[in-house]
Amino acid sequence: MAVGTEYLAEQPKLRTSAIVLGAIAIAALLAAPFFFYPVLLMSILCFALFACAFNLLIGYVGLLSFGHAAFFGGAAYFTAHAAKVWGWEPLAAILLGVAGAAAMGLVMGFLAIRRQGIYFAMITLALSQMFAFICLQVPFTHGEDGIQGVPRGHLLGIIDLNQPLAMYYVTLAIFLFGFFAIWRIVHSPFGNILKAIRENERRAVSLGYRVDRYKLGAFVMSAALAGLAGGTKAIVFQFATLTDVQWQMSGEVILMTLLGGIGTLIGPIVGASLVIALQNYLAASDFPVTVLIGIIFVICVLLFRRGIVGEILEFTKRRSKGAA
Amino acid sequence: MSTIFGIPTPALYGQILIGLINGSFYAMLSLGLAVIFGLLRVINFAHGAQYMLGAFAAYLLLNWLGINYWLALVLAPLVVGAVAVVIERTMLSRLYGVDHLYGLLLTFGLALILEGAFRYWFGAAGQPYAAPSQLTGAVNLGFMFMPIYRGWVVIASLVVCIGTWLLIEKTRLGAYLRAATENATLVQAFGVNVPLLLTLTYGLGAALAALAGVLAAPIYQVSPLMGSNLIIIVFAVVVVGGMGSILGAIVTGYVLGVLEGLTKVFYPEASSIVIFVVMAIVLLVRPAGLFGREE
Amino acid sequence: MSNAPLLEVRGLNAWYGESHVLHGVDLDIREGETVTLLGRNGAGKTTTLRAIMGILRHREGVIRLRGKDLLSLPLHKVAQAGIGYVPEERGIFASLSVSENLMLPPTVSDGGMSVEEIYTLFPNLHERRSSQGTKLSGGEQQMLAIARVLRTGAKIILLDEPTEGLAPVIVQRIGDVLVALKKRGMTILLVEQNFRFAKKVADRFYLMEDGRMVNSFPGHELDARMDELHEVLGV
Numbered sequence: 001m002a003v004g005t006e007y008l009a010e011q012p013k014l015r016t017s018a019i020v021l022g023a024i025a026i027a028a029l030l031a032a033p034f035f036f037y038p039v040l041l042m043s044i045l046c047f048a049l050f051a052c053a054f055n056l057l058i059g060y061v062g063l064l065s066f067g068h069a070a071f072f073g074g075a076a077y078f079t080a081h082a083a084k085v086w087g088w089e090p091l092a093a094i095l096l097g098v099a100g101a102a103a104m105g106l107v108m109g110f111l112a113i114r115r116q117g118i119y120f121a122m123i124t125l126a127l128s129q130m131f132a133f134i135c136l137q138v139p140f141t142h143g144e145d146g147i148q149g150v151p152r153g154h155l156l157g158i159i160d161l162n163q164p165l166a167m168y169y170v171t172l173a174i175f176l177f178g179f180f181a182i183w184r185i186v187h188s189p190f191g192n193i194l195k196a197i198r199e200n201e202r203r204a205v206s207l208g209y210r211v212d213r214y215k216l217g218a219f220v221m222s223a224a225l226a227g228l229a230g231g232t233k234a235i236v237f238q239f240a241t242l243t244d245v246q247w248q249m250s251g252e253v254i255l256m257t258l259l260g261g262i263g264t265l266i267g268p269i270v271g272a273s274l275v276i277a278l279q280n281y282l283a284a285s286d287f288p289v290t291v292l293i294g295i296i297f298v299i300c301v302l303l304f305r306r307g308i309v310g311e312i313l314e315f316t317k318r319r320s321k322g323a324a
Numbered sequence: 325m326s327t328i329f330g331i332p333t334p335a336l337y338g339q340i341l342i343g344l345i346n347g348s349f350y351a352m353l354s355l356g357l358a359v360i361f362g363l364l365r366v367i368n369f370a371h372g373a374q375y376m377l378g379a380f381a382a383y384l385l386l387n388w389l390g391i392n393y394w395l396a397l398v399l400a401p402l403v404v405g406a407v408a409v410v411i412e413r414t415m416l417s418r419l420y421g422v423d424h425l426y427g428l429l430l431t432f433g434l435a436l437i438l439e440g441a442f443r444y445w446f447g448a449a450g451q452p453y454a455a456p457s458q459l460t461g462a463v464n465l466g467f468m469f470m471p472i473y474r475g476w477v478v479i480a481s482l483v484v485c486i487g488t489w490l491l492i493e494k495t496r497l498g499a500y501l502r503a504a505t506e507n508a509t510l511v512q513a514f515g516v517n518v519p520l521l522l523t524l525t526y527g528l529g530a531a532l533a534a535l536a537g538v539l540a541a542p543i544y545q546v547s548p549l550m551g552s553n554l555i556i557i558v559f560a561v562v563v564v565g566g567m568g569s570i571l572g573a574i575v576t577g578y579v580l581g582v583l584e585g586l587t588k589v590f591y592p593e594a595s596s597i598v599i600f601v602v603m604a605i606v607l608l609v610r611p612a613g614l615f616g617r618e619e
Numbered sequence: 620m621s622n623a624p625l626l627e628v629r630g631l632n633a634w635y636g637e638s639h640v641l642h643g644v645d646l647d648i649r650e651g652e653t654v655t656l657l658g659r660n661g662a663g664k665t666t667t668l669r670a671i672m673g674i675l676r677h678r679e680g681v682i683r684l685r686g687k688d689l690l691s692l693p694l695h696k697v698a699q700a701g702i703g704y705v706p707e708e709r710g711i712f713a714s715l716s717v718s719e720n721l722m723l724p725p726t727v728s729d730g731g732m733s734v735e736e737i738y739t740l741f742p743n744l745h746e747r748r749s750s751q752g753t754k755l756s757g758g759e760q761q762m763l764a765i766a767r768v769l770r771t772g773a774k775i776i777l778l779d780e781p782t783e784g785l786a787p788v789i790v791q792r793i794g795d796v797l798v799a800l801k802k803r804g805m806t807i808l809l810v811e812q813n814f815r816f817a818k819k820v821a822d823r824f825y826l827m828e829d830g831r832m833v834n835s836f837p838g839h840e841l842d843a844r845m846d847e848l849h850e851v852l853g854v
Contacts, residue, residue, distance in 0.1 A: 064425050064428075111604050111607045111608070112607075114607050114608075114611040115563070115607070115611055117424060117425065118361075118365075118367050118424055118425065118428060119563060121367070121425065121428060122367065122559040122560075122562065122563055123563055123603070123607065125556055125559060126556060126557075126559050126560040126563065126600050126603055127600065127603075127604070129553075129556045129557075129560075129600065130597045130600035130601070133596040133597050133600075134597065136596075137593060137596075247552070247556060251432060251436065254429065254432075258429065288440040288441065288443065288444040289440070290436045290437075290439065290440030290443070291436070291437050291440035291441050291444065292440075293433075293436055293440075294433045294434065294435070294436030294437035294438075294440060295433070295437060296433075297429060297430070297432060297433025297436065298415070298430060298433040298434060298437070300429075300433075301419070301426050301429050301430040301433065302415060302418060302419075302430070305422065305426065496722070499715055499719045499722070499723060500723070502712065502714040502715060503712045503714070503715055503723055505714070506712050506713060506714060507710060507712070509674055509694070510674075510706060510710045511723070512694045512695045513672050513673070513674050513694055513695075513697070513698060513704050513706075514695075514698050514704070514723060514724035514725070514767075514768075514771075515695050515696075515697075515698030515699045515724060515725045515727055515771070516695055516723075516724075516725060517695045518694075518695060519693075
């Protein structure tokens with residue numbers, strides 16, 4: 001998707017202002033559980049990581065995956081099963097979810113990158129729907145019930161994650177790890193080639209890059225990071241259900257990224273926070289959430305395709321241009 | 325009792341008939357998707373919701389206004405087509421200059437709104453819609469009993485598909501449509517009102533979906549989510565067939581429907597995923613689709 | 620009335636994206652005239668036709684057909700005002716048969732050629748009327764592209780390099796067609812690199828360079844101006 005708003009990514013090195021802002025943000029995240037419900041915050045962190053992983057693909061390679069729920073929800077099942085049935089330590093269980101999501105990403109990506117644009121979106125959607133059907137039928141997912149009562153366990157056998165604060169800080173650490181992994185990928189030589197492919201695939205081919213391998217590599221990384229988010233969510237909320245693998249979930253992560261700003265580093269975080277906060281707020285009322293999500297989709301697509309962060313960046317860029 | 329591969333033949337024929345019915349809907353829906361995509365370059369995610377709207381229109385016309393099935397078969401596509409015309413004029417037409425993926429996202433949002441709203445008003449459970457009295461009962465075909473309504477759906481969908489194909493391949497309007505699919509600017513420079521053609525095409529595609537919805541109402545329950553799961557299967561059908569060919573979309577729809585029915589007989593566990601498996605195989609051996617041209 | 624131009628272009632500026640490609644082009648064509656635009660590749664000839672048709676939308680200036688403003692019209696209304704367009708790439712549709720290609724442009728006014736007349740003028744097209752449009756040879760496709768706009772009753776046709784890449788015998792044939800059209804009183808705006816071909820049909824020439832009209836002269840002065848033309852056209 002040629003949105004081209006990766007201003008943050010265009011900065012090769014961290015500016016001082018970015019470091020200061022980052023430090024403030026991390027300090028705020030450290031203090032946050034004393035002011036907000038930790039469960040809500042952890043939910044936001046998991047979905048923010050999920051959206052950042054999705055954004056790696058659409059924002060920096062230009063591929064719209066409509067099937068990322070398969071990685072998020074699939075990893076949740078794997079992690080939940082490992083932690084509950086096999087009694088694995090939580091971090092190991094999450095890593096199993098990541099590995100499972102990466103393996104699924106390899107298979108789905110291998111098929112989907114054979115077509116481009118709109119077909120890519122349809123193929124990923126169809127493959128993830130196939131996965132959802134499989135999840136409905138195989139015994140280990142427990143069908144409509146899902147895997148319930150997943151133990152949070154003790155991190156590395158030491159830290160008791162049943163303590164809300166401990167769970168929160170572990171979730172935060174995982175989120176920050178995922179976020180910086182994405183930041184590293186985007187700014188690596190690999191990331192630059194991805195952007196070159198997004199801007200002009202033919203030219204990248206003619207320069208001798210094996211474009212399909214780069215696309216597949218990015219797809220697997222994005223799937224693995226989505227799996228990291230899904231596995232963590234299974235430990236935090238102690239269940240894994242069909243909801244997380246269904247197409248509505250793929251739609252939600254698209255919305256979060258679109259709303260925050262496709263191709264911006266922090267846009268997906270902003271978008272995920274807003275959508276989760278909104279869903280949390282509406283949970284008490286009987287207003288249908290899907291209708292609202294649909295309305296936000298339509299408004300975003302028609303009125304601000306750059307997303308909130310993208311529009312702000314564009315605005316400040318234009319203003320500094322005007323001032324200069 | 326006679327058997328084939330250890331399967332009693334009535335069960336086999338029954339599943340083939342169900343497959344043919346499902347295939348009828350795959351064919352009608354993928355046909356509409358292909359027509360819309362060909363000209364507008366938009367994957368109409370709202371196609372499933374428009375199918376659902378068609379079924380609900382029939383249901384509401386009957387229960388609120390006492391309008392029967394036969395009139396609904398005409399009225400529901402008109403109503404849904406009119407809604408689609410408004411959508412195209414006010415929203416979709418503003419996206420023709422930008423990346424095609426935004427059209428997909430817009431129609432996805434519209435599908436969520438429509439399905440969410442109907443779910444809010446009518447609940448997730450399905451509502452029954454009785455087949456018209458003229459089409460109830462069954463006939464003995466010699467090798468099986470066939471419910472008359474099911475036979476009617478297969479025949480009606482064939483008529484709809486062939487009619488649409490003739491409209492596109494044999495009429496003046498169809499020639500405009502094919503030409504504009506190749507080069508819309510030149511067709512407009514010849515004096516054809518292409519923006520109007522785009523609007524009508526979207527309206528026609530949505531009306532086809534609604535017609536399929538009315539036909540489906542007596543077979544499946546009328547429910548807000550009846551379209552969303554179907555549309556994803558239809559996407560797979562479209563990937564298998566390739567969207568370059570109208571006839572290809574129709575044939576692929578029927579064939580995959582029957583294949584799904586047969587899977588239900590021989591290996592029921594795989595019946596819900598067999599179409600996706602076929603899609604994966606086609607992507608491996610012929611990425612452009614069976615009837616597609618590489619773009 | 621007969622002295623007022625049929626097509627009048629005044630101070631036409633046009634842009635492709637950011638780049639300014641036409642700079643104040645003036646052009647007059649009277650009814651029944653054949654006018655030829657000469658100029659090197661990239662001088663703005665095709666762009667002028669595309670700007671008149673409205674295919675190129677970013678324009679300023681005046682374009683009038685029989686005094687009626689064309690600049691403000693949506694694209695499809697320009698043809699309906701009475702202009703037929705034969706694009707450089709010919710624009711034959713692959714998914715349409717020859718006869719469907721021929722019947723594609725809607726009639727814009729009475730007085731167009733009947734299908735019978737067209738098939739008499741282009742017997743090849745009649746023979747191959749049910750073939751796929753793009754299966755025709757290059758020369759036949761060019762004939763079809765011209766034939767297509769004759770049916771519509773357009774009063775003026777814009778012809779973009781009809782002889783490009785064609786064998787001399789086909790060029791000869793197209794020349795004959797244009798002469799026949801002139802005799803019927805058709806007004807023609809022709810873009811042509813081959814001015815030996817253009818000489819046979821043109822009443823007047825315009826010379827373009829870098830998006831500007833640099834000269835115009837009557838057809839009979841062509842021979843006398845050969846040196847000047849060679850310099851501008853770089854032939």
